Amino acid sequence: MNIEGQVDKTVLSNGVRILSQMMPYVQSVSMGVWVNVGSRDETDAENGLSHFIEHMIFKGTERRTAVEIARAFDAIGGYTNAFTTMETTCYHAKVMQNHLHTMTDILSDIFLNSLFDDAEIERERPVIFQEIGMTEDTPDEYVHQLAATSFWGSHALGRSILGTRDNILGFDSQTIRSFFKRRYQPDRIIIAAAGNVEHRRLVDIVGPLFEAVSPSGDVFPQRPTPERLSCVDVHSKDVEQAHICLNAKGLPTTDTRRYELSLLNTVLGGNMSSRLFQQIREQRGLAYSVYSFVSSFVDTGLIGAYAGVDPANASETTSLILNMLKQLADSPITEEELSHAREFTRGNLLMASESNDNQMVRLAQSEIHFKRYTPLEEILRQIDQVTPNDIRKLAHDLFVDAPMSLTLYGPIQDSAPFEQMMGR
Numbered sequence: 312m313n314i315e316g317q318v319d320k321t322v323l324s325n326g327v328r329i330l331s332q333m334m335p336y337v338q339s340v341s342m343g344v345w346v347n348v349g350s351r352d353e354t355d356a357e358n359g360l361s362h363f364i365e366h367m368i369f370k371g372t373e374r375r376t377a378v379e380i381a382r383a384f385d386a387i388g389g390y391t392n393a394f395t396t397m398e399t400t401c402y403h404a405k406v407m408q409n410h411l412h413t414m415t416d417i418l419s420d421i422f423l424n425s426l427f428d429d430a431e432i433e434r435e436r437p438v439i440f441q442e443i444g445m446t447e448d449t450p451d452e453y454v455h456q457l458a459a460t461s462f463w464g465s466h467a468l469g470r471s472i473l474g475t476r477d478n479i480l481g482f483d484s485q486t487i488r489s490f491f492k493r494r495y496q497p498d499r500i501i502i503a504a505a506g507n508v509e510h511r512r513l514v515d516i517v518g519p520l521f522e523a524v525s526p527s528g529d530v531f532p533q534r535p536t537p538e539r540l541s542c543v544d545v546h547s548k549d550v551e552q553a554h555i556c557l558n559a560k561g562l563p564t565t566d567t568r569r570y571e572l573s574l575l576n577t578v579l580g581g582n583m584s585s586r587l588f589q590q591i592r593e594q595r596g597l598a599y600s601v602y603s604f605v606s607s608f609v610d611t612g613l614i615g616a617y618a619g620v621d622p623a624n625a626s627e628t629t630s631l632i633l634n635m636l637k638q639l640a641d642s643p644i645t646e647e648e649l650s651h652a653r654e655f656t657r658g659n660l661l662m663a664s665e666s667n668d669n670q671m672v673r674l675a676q677s678e679i680h681f682k683r684y685t686p687l688e689e690i691l692r693q694i695d696q697v698t699p700n701d702i703r704k705l706a707h708d709l710f711v712d713a714p715m716s717l718t719l720y721g722p723i724q725d726s727a728p729f730e731q732m733m734g735r
Contacts (some may be wrong), residue, residue: 315664318684319510320676326498327521330674330684331513334667340411340506341671343403344422347499347679350474351397351467351534351608353490356481358467359439359474360490362372362395363482366439367395368402370431372424375417377431382691383417391418395426395472398534399679405668408507412516419520436479443473450554451540451619454546458556458718462613462626463546466537484687489701496531501678505670508581536610539714543733545726546719553625553721554617556634559603560713564680570693571705572605572614577652578644578702579603579635580616584651586635587616595631597624609680614709622721626728629717632733639706653694660687 321329350361369391370377384391389406402422447453456471461468502521504513539560562572566693580587580603591601601618616636618629644652663669664687677685718731719726 314464315687317510317627320678320684321510321514321518323497323518323522325522325524325526326496327500327524328504328678329514329517329521330501330503330678331508331510332509332667332670332674333508334506334670336408337506337667339405339667340408340414340504340508341403341405341667342411342414342418342502342504342508343401343671343675344418345501345675345679346400347398347454347501348400348494349396349398350470352473352494352532353467355470355508356478357486357490357698359478360482360487360514361400361494362472362474363435363439363479364427364487364491365393365395365400365402366435367427367432367487368421368425370435371426371428372420373426374420374424380417380421383413387413389414393732397468397472401672401675403668403671405506409435409576410561411508411512415513415516419517423520423524427484427491429484432482432484432487439473439479440476443471443476444549446473447472448727450548450552451617452552453720454554454617454720456558457544457546458558458716460633461542461716461718462540462558462714463537464540465537466623468537468608468611491646492527493529494531496529497521498526499531500524501675503671503675503678504672506667513687523649539611539613540716541714541733543720543726543729545723546721547724547730548721550721552619552621553719553723554618554619554668555625555629555632556718556720557629557715558615558616558718559709559715561614562607563612564607565609566607566612568701568705569607570690571655571697571701572607574649574694574697575602575639575702576605576614577655578648579614579639581652582655586638587618587632590635591628591631593699597621597628597631602700622723625723626723626732629719630730630732636706636710640703640710643703646699649697649699649702653697657691660690695706695733 317333328357391404393402460469598618598620603616
């Protein structure tokens with residue numbers, strides 16, 4: 312039984328892909344213009360350009376000023392935004408179905424005809440500086456950036472998506488236009504829409520516009536795979552808590568063991584009944600915020616754990632996290648734990664499938680990584696086939712004799728206890 316609705320795909324002559332999913336029970340349409348380009352596709356000198364372009368795309372075209380773009384979306388009761396990741400950039404919007412034509416006209420205009428005006432660039436620099444400052448002033452966010460640098464070193468995955476202040480000061484219209492032309496190639500562009508939308512109508516509207524995008528002739532650079540580093544990094548800072556981030560190797564996005572990894576993450580620290588949450592917060596009262604997380608890329612990945620604790624408890628908390636990783640590698644989880652993790656995952660996937668925003672994202676990401684849509688039924692079947700021993704084997708591969716980095720941010724001066732715990 313199809314529980315998601317019809318999915319259609321059209322490939323334009325220049326390689327631009329148009330995907331849609333009909334969800335007739337909603338009244339809105341969520342649409343994203345995706346580019347398979349992110350911050351890992353930048354050189355050191357370009358670091359921050361993808362994110363800068365994300366901001367500048369809304370700052371005016373030949374037809375509309377920045378104010379007119381904002382007013383145009385407000386006038387139809389919709390909203391628009393954008394985000395940049397390590398490997399993708401997305402410009403998206405959501406409106407009621409009767410405003411599909413207006414939404415696609417605006418999104419196409421800003422994507423295809425942005426001016427990247429130098430005066431607007433000057434006005435946007437301090438905004439991005441504020442964004443960088445906001446991250447640096449938020450310790451539980453900033454520690455993740457520090458931890459990525461510890462784990463990936465000088466590789467692009469270890470840099471901030473936001474870039475550096477020095478780089479941002481040097482970006483001008485010519486720099487942005489050159490990067491946009493070289494990287495935003497038609498075969499890396501995907502238009503995804505989910506909601507009350509007919510595929511043929513969508514193609515009729517956006518097809519002629521995006522058909523005009525011509526390849527630049529530039530060869531898209533290879534994405535070198537990074538080496539993972541084993542280290543302990545202590546960043547002393549006079550803040551209230553000690554923020555702990557432990558990173559271990561993970562899996563690439565398309566790895567066949569990705570379902571085991573998802574369930575492993577849930578058991579470790581993905582919800583309120585997880586081992587991290589129960590032992591560190593509920594049983595010992597060491598942390599308010601404690602969880603695990605997964606980051607996967609086309610060729611590599613990581614799984615990590617975070618906790619924010621009283622500095623006096625940083626050593627005990629780190630030891631507990633390491634012991635839990637060892638337990639997962641040494642012994643299979645219980646059938647009860649696996650059953651709960653499966654149901655938690657199933658529930659999240661099924662509830663997310665009711666949101667056309669989430670389905671729009673799934674459409675694009677499936678196309679980027681698998682060149683096809685991955686039906687929800689297929690994912691649920693794969694999750695049901697995972698066994699406790701599958702998870703133990705994966706944990707052994709990821710956590711035993713494998714690189715790990717420990718990053719601490721807060722009022723901690725002595726790294727020796729943590730070096731000893733990490734076997735260094």
